[in-house]
Amino acid sequence: MRLRRPQFHLRTLLLLLGVVAACFGFAGTHWRAREKQYEAAARLKPKGIRAFARGESSWWLRPPIDTVEIDEYLGIRTDGATWEAVRRPSGERLTAADVAELAAFPQLRRLHLQGEVVEPAAIDEIAKLTSLRQLTIAHYPLEDEQMLRFAQLKNLEELTLEATQTTDGAIDRLREKLPELEVYDD
Secondary structure, three states: OOOOOOOOOHHHHHHHHHHHHHHHHHHHHHHHHHHHHHHHHHHHHHHOEEEEOOOOOOOOOOOOOOEEEEOOEEEEEEOOOOEEEEEOOOOOOEOHHHHHHHHHOOOOOEEEEEOOOEOOOHHHHHOOOOOOOEEEEEOOOOOHHHHHHHHHOOOOOEEEEEOOOOOHHHHHHHHHHOOOOEEEEO
C-alpha cells in the first residue's frame, strides 16, 4: 500500500489566512477599545476621578475599567519620607461634562461618590450610566427628585445612601420602580 502525500490546496490556505486575519482583527479591536478606557482614566485622574479595574484580565488584554471613585481627595503627595492626602480645593466641583466622560467605561459596575464634589446637574449624567450595578452616594445633598432619576438604571442592584437629604417616601417610590434593588440608607 502506497501512502499518498496530501495535496496542497490554495483555497485551504486562503481560508486559513482569512480565519487568522479575522482573529487578529477581533483581538485588535478589543485591545484598542480597552486602551481607550485606560487613556480616559488617565485624563480623569487629575480631576480627582479614580477609575480602575477590579476584574480579571485575560492573557492579552487589560481588564475593563469597572469601578470609579469620586471624593474630595485628588491624590497623595509625598516627599519620600512622609505622605499627605491632597484635598480638592474648597468649592471646586466636577461639572456634568466631567461626569459625562464616565460613558467611556461601558462596563462600569460600581460608582462611589463621596462629598459635595459634583454639581447637581452631574447627577443626571450618573443616571445615564446604565451598566451600573452598585451606586454609593455619601455626604452629598441628594434630593428626592435627583434620586428618583436612578429609576432608569435597570441593572442597578445596590444603592447605598449615607448622609443624604432623601426621604423614606422617595426611597419607597424608587423601590416600586426597581423591585430588585437593595437600598441601604442610614
